[in-house]
Amino acid sequence: MSVLEKPPPEAEDHADHHHPEPFWKRYIFSQDHKVIGLQYAFTALFFLLFGFTLMILMRWQLAWPGRPIPIIGGLLGEANAPGGIMLPEFYNQLGAMHGTIMVFLGIVPLAVGAFGNYVVPLQIGAPDMAFPKLNMASYWCYFPGGLIMLASFFVPGGAANSGWTSYPPLSTIATQGQTWWLVGMIFLITSSLLGSVNFIVTIFQLRVKGLTFMRLPFFVHAQLVTSFLLLLAFPPLEAAGIFQLLDRVLNTSFFQPSGLVISGEVLEAAGGGSPLLWQHLFWFLAHPEVYVLILPALGIVAEVIANNTRKPLWGYKSMVYATIFLGFMSFIVWAHHMFLTGMGTTISSFFQTTTMIISIPSVVILTALFISLWGASIRFTTPMLFALAFLPMFGIGGLTGLPLGLSPTDIHLHDTYYVIGHFHYVVAPGTIFAMFAGIYYWFPKITGRKMNDFLGRLHFWPSFIFINGIFMPMFIVGLAGVSRRLWDGGEQYAHAQPVLEWNLFMSISAFGLLFAQIPFMINLFWSIKKGKKVDSNPWQATTLEWAAAPSPPVGHGNFVEVPAVYRGPYEYSVPGHPDDYLPQNLPGKEG
Amino acid sequence: MGGHTAEEIRGEIRRYWIIGLALFLLTVITVAVSYLDVSAGMAVFVALLIACIKGGLVAAVFMHLISERQAIYALLILTVVFFAVLMIVPIGTRASPIPMG
Amino acid sequence: MQIPYTIEERPDTGLYNAKLGIWLFLASEVMLFGALFSSYVLLRTGDPGFMTMSHDVAEALHLEGHAHRWSDVLSVPLAFVNTLVLIFSSVTIVMSWASLRLKDFGKFRLWMGLTILCALGFMGIKAIEYSSKFSHHLYPETSNFLGVYFTLTGLHALHVIGGLIVLAYLWGPGSKMWKSQPQRFVNRVETVGLYWHFVDLVWIFLFPTLYLL
Numbered sequence: 001m002s003v004l005e006k007p008p009p010e011a012e013d014h015a016d017h018h019h020p021e022p023f024w025k026r027y028i029f030s031q032d033h034k035v036i037g038l039q040y041a042f043t044a045l046f047f048l049l050f051g052f053t054l055m056i057l058m059r060w061q062l063a064w065p066g067r068p069i070p071i072i073g074g075l076l077g078e079a080n081a082p083g084g085i086m087l088p089e090f091y092n093q094l095g096a097m098h099g100t101i102m103v104f105l106g107i108v109p110l111a112v113g114a115f116g117n118y119v120v121p122l123q124i125g126a127p128d129m130a131f132p133k134l135n136m137a138s139y140w141c142y143f144p145g146g147l148i149m150l151a152s153f154f155v156p157g158g159a160a161n162s163g164w165t166s167y168p169p170l171s172t173i174a175t176q177g178q179t180w181w182l183v184g185m186i187f188l189i190t191s192s193l194l195g196s197v198n199f200i201v202t203i204f205q206l207r208v209k210g211l212t213f214m215r216l217p218f219f220v221h222a223q224l225v226t227s228f229l230l231l232l233a234f235p236p237l238e239a240a241g242i243f244q245l246l247d248r249v250l251n252t253s254f255f256q257p258s259g260l261v262i263s264g265e266v267l268e269a270a271g272g273g274s275p276l277l278w279q280h281l282f283w284f285l286a287h288p289e290v291y292v293l294i295l296p297a298l299g300i301v302a303e304v305i306a307n308n309t310r311k312p313l314w315g316y317k318s319m320v321y322a323t324i325f326l327g328f329m330s331f332i333v334w335a336h337h338m339f340l341t342g343m344g345t346t347i348s349s350f351f352q353t354t355t356m357i358i359s360i361p362s363v364v365i366l367t368a369l370f371i372s373l374w375g376a377s378i379r380f381t382t383p384m385l386f387a388l389a390f391l392p393m394f395g396i397g398g399l400t401g402l403p404l405g406l407s408p409t410d411i412h413l414h415d416t417y418y419v420i421g422h423f424h425y426v427v428a429p430g431t432i433f434a435m436f437a438g439i440y441y442w443f444p445k446i447t448g449r450k451m452n453d454f455l456g457r458l459h460f461w462p463s464f465i466f467i468n469g470i471f472m473p474m475f476i477v478g479l480a481g482v483s484r485r486l487w488d489g490g491e492q493y494a495h496a497q498p499v500l501e502w503n504l505f506m507s508i509s510a511f512g513l514l515f516a517q518i519p520f521m522i523n524l525f526w527s528i529k530k531g532k533k534v535d536s537n538p539w540q541a542t543t544l545e546w547a548a549a550p551s552p553p554v555g556h557g558n559f560v561e562v563p564a565v566y567r568g569p570y571e572y573s574v575p576g577h578p579d580d581y582l583p584q585n586l587p588g589k590e591g
Numbered sequence: 592m593g594g595h596t597a598e599e600i601r602g603e604i605r606r607y608w609i610i611g612l613a614l615f616l617l618t619v620i621t622v623a624v625s626y627l628d629v630s631a632g633m634a635v636f637v638a639l640l641i642a643c644i645k646g647g648l649v650a651a652v653f654m655h656l657i658s659e660r661q662a663i664y665a666l667l668i669l670t671v672v673f674f675a676v677l678m679i680v681p682i683g684t685r686a687s688p689i690p691m692g
Numbered sequence: 693m694q695i696p697y698t699i700e701e702r703p704d705t706g707l708y709n710a711k712l713g714i715w716l717f718l719a720s721e722v723m724l725f726g727a728l729f730s731s732y733v734l735l736r737t738g739d740p741g742f743m744t745m746s747h748d749v750a751e752a753l754h755l756e757g758h759a760h761r762w763s764d765v766l767s768v769p770l771a772f773v774n775t776l777v778l779i780f781s782s783v784t785i786v787m788s789w790a791s792l793r794l795k796d797f798g799k800f801r802l803w804m805g806l807t808i809l810c811a812l813g814f815m816g817i818k819a820i821e822y823s824s825k826f827s828h829h830l831y832p833e834t835s836n837f838l839g840v841y842f843t844l845t846g847l848h849a850l851h852v853i854g855g856l857i858v859l860a861y862l863w864g865p866g867s868k869m870w871k872s873q874p875q876r877f878v879n880r881v882e883t884v885g886l887y888w889h890f891v892d893l894v895w896i897f898l899f900p901t902l903y904l905l
Binding site: 126127128130131132193196197198200201204205206231232233234235236238239240242243246250251252253254258269270271272273274277280281284556557 | 693694695696697702705707709712713716717719720721723724726727728731734735738739741742831832833834835836839840843847
């Protein structure tokens with residue numbers, strides 16, 4: 001990280017303090033949004049890799065049930081994998097923690113904490129976030145939350161094992177790891193609350209002169225709506241988390257119905273609670289959370305596509321309104337996760353209607369991005385490859401969601417591998433590909449160097465092929481009715497026999513995907529030191545972050561001179577202008 | 592917001608005390624009503640009505656929402672809508688249940 | 693580096709940063725307490741025995757004769773006094789803000805000090821209430837109504853404690869800012885006031901729904 005440790009000499013000139021700050025203040029308890037963004041980025045990337053490794057272990061077990069795991073099998077401990085053979089209880093821990101880590105510790109912190117933190121203030125011309133101390137506090141709530149989740153693997157009984165959804169009463173009677181999970185979640189919720197307040201205030205208050213709402217880059221709109229979702233949807237989960245914590249620690253009965261019998265014994269509790277209440281409160285967050293996962297990704301893809309097609313985004317305004325509508329609707333679709341709970345048909349009809357409605361704005365955004373490609377002379381840069389792959393992958397993820405949103409078809413598909421295939425298409429080749437696009441795209445701004453294109457292609461093509469190899473067969477397996485939670489992949493079930501062979505295929509694809517990330521890791525760390533040096537606007541982009549010269553932008557304040565904005569965000573190939581891009585901050589005719 | 596001249600602020604102070612007194616009286620009323628023998632539905636209605644009036648006074652005057660900026664109003668309207676959505680939770684669980692067993 | 697609009701208002705939104713920030717935080721709090729209330733409604737309407745205390749239980753708790761509903765074990769007089777204390781503290785904190793705007797620092801200290809005393813008084817009465825419940829062996833696990841009661845009032849009390857810490861800071865060491873950046877200090881008192889009124893507002897709803905209905 002030599003680039004980060006040696007800021008360019010100009011940085012000192014514009015700093016408030018003319019003596020350099022001590023190391024811990026500059027890189028550990030930093031209040032600079034750029035450093036905090038990088039802290040988030042590296043922590044989140046670590047958790048993504050860790051969560052992926054958990055899945056690799058599971059995929060081994062699914063491909064070869066009951067066979068000892070080579071090499072690392074012996075390291076997992078006798079309680080988890082005696083003789084290297086995974087126990088069902090451990091498989092459940094891996095499943096629950098894979099979901100939790102990927103969503104709450106990997107993707108959201110990367111999409112919002114890292115990209116949002118680094119890019120949003122730059123794109124709106126702000127010197128920093130509105131509340132730098134809160135920003136720091138946000139990271140330092142996220143980090144211990146992650147540590148608590150990791151530590152839970154080592155407590156008696158292991159980590160949480162009731163699924164990432166933690167449905168009671170199963171989770172109420174689960175081992176100690178569940179309590180750790182709840183405490184960790186409270187830290188993460190606090191972190192995202194602090195972050196979302198900060199983002200909204202920053203975007204409302206710190207836009208530079210001339211940057212009206214309809215001139216904001218689409219990425220900023222996406223982050224703004226995302227922040228509102230985090231702000232208003234997380235508190236109900238916090239309430240639910242507190243209830244579940246009390247159920248477990250103080251033996252209250254918020255989620256424990258009367259007369260619950262476990263292993264032949266009546267549960268000692270006052271009773272009268274409602275397990276369904278948890279599901280309502282959980283999905284009240286967790287459905288908007290889906291859009292928290294996808295909106296920043298759409299924002300990144302929009303930036304990359306506009307830049308590499310060298311033309312304005314098609315239907316920018318429709319995309320903005322669609323995003324706002326999407327955010328709004330995401331609060332009233334949650335019960336489509338609960339069609340099979342015995343919830344009434346009236347309510348099911350209501351939620352399946354809203355679910356169908358919410359697909360409209362998603363289609364509007366995706367269509368606008370597709371049409372933006374029309375007639376463009378596309379630059380096939382590495383970020384563009386990932387952005388282009390995102391479009392059909394997100395499309396598949398979205399379309400396969402329709403049968404799940406309709407209660408009659410959901411009865412068959414609920415809790416099968418089909419569901420896994422559906423949402424992974426949205427978040428894995430969807431969101432994670434967009435995150436890769438974002439890393440390749442903004443890397444030159446962060447380091448002043450470009451990542452290697454050959455290694456980038458070596459990362460992209462195998463990833464693209466293998467990731468489809470994992471998730472496409474899940475639709476087949478799921479349609480055959482195989483449940484998503486089977487430790488042996490369905491070996492004991494007659495109806496799973498015809499599709500059992502796909503397990504091996506999916507697992508080998510997963511191992512392939514792991515190997516495909518090696519070029520990326522090499523590229524990322526190698527390029528920090530050795531990547532090709534580039535100027536402050538290597539992609540010839542129009543938005544304000546590229547006006548913050550040099551790369552990386554100066555330590556305190558980002559901009560040497562506060563910019564002003566004269567036109568919309570994507571003025572590419574403007575007729576009559578000598579260059580094919582017209583930066584937002586270039587004085588001249590209002591566009 | 593709140594006024595800027597000393598005159599305006601003194602006017603506000605008078606208003607604060609009046610509202611404080613009103614809140615005190617409404618609290619007495621709500622307790623008094625709870626000792627009356629009315630139907631359960633009526634009791635809930637009256638108690639919530641009084642609580643809403645009190646809450647409204649606090650928000651409007653003490654939190655000076657009567658003279659606040661548009662952005663705050665927009666935010667609060669949004670929040671109130673989603674608060675109402677949250678209240679679907681109990682209804683959603685009870686409405687037209689599928690007979691079990 | 694200077695973050696814009698920390699003190700003065702941004703012309704197009706008419707707000708300084710912290711004011712928008714505190715309202716966003718309160719919006720999130722509305723959703724938190726909204727979820728808690730909504731859960732209370734669901735649990736209460738979903739379980740026919742939610743409020744009724746069986747005869748055996750009343751006897752076991754030595755409450756026979758005067759308690760048939762779980763809410764009967766709560767003390768209305770104490771909660772009534774506490775309501776008045778919080779309402780009064782709402783008046784005093786708004787008075788401290790007004791005094792500052794009249795540039796009367798002495799009166800600010802007085803009213804802010806009274807607010808802190810009210811907050812301490814509220815917590816004292818709360819402690820008496822809780823300990824009397826515990827001494828009758830009434831715990832969160834005893835019944836779902838008591839679970840809701842302890843959770844909601846407990847979370848509210850945590851909000852009071854949080855507010856108390858900030859109030860004490862602004863009364864004591866934080867008030868030095870009045871000398872260096874008076875307008876910023878007025879803003880701080882305003883924002884913490886908004887939070888404090890919200891805590892009062894939550895109690896205004898907790899009091900009848902838990903104690904009186």
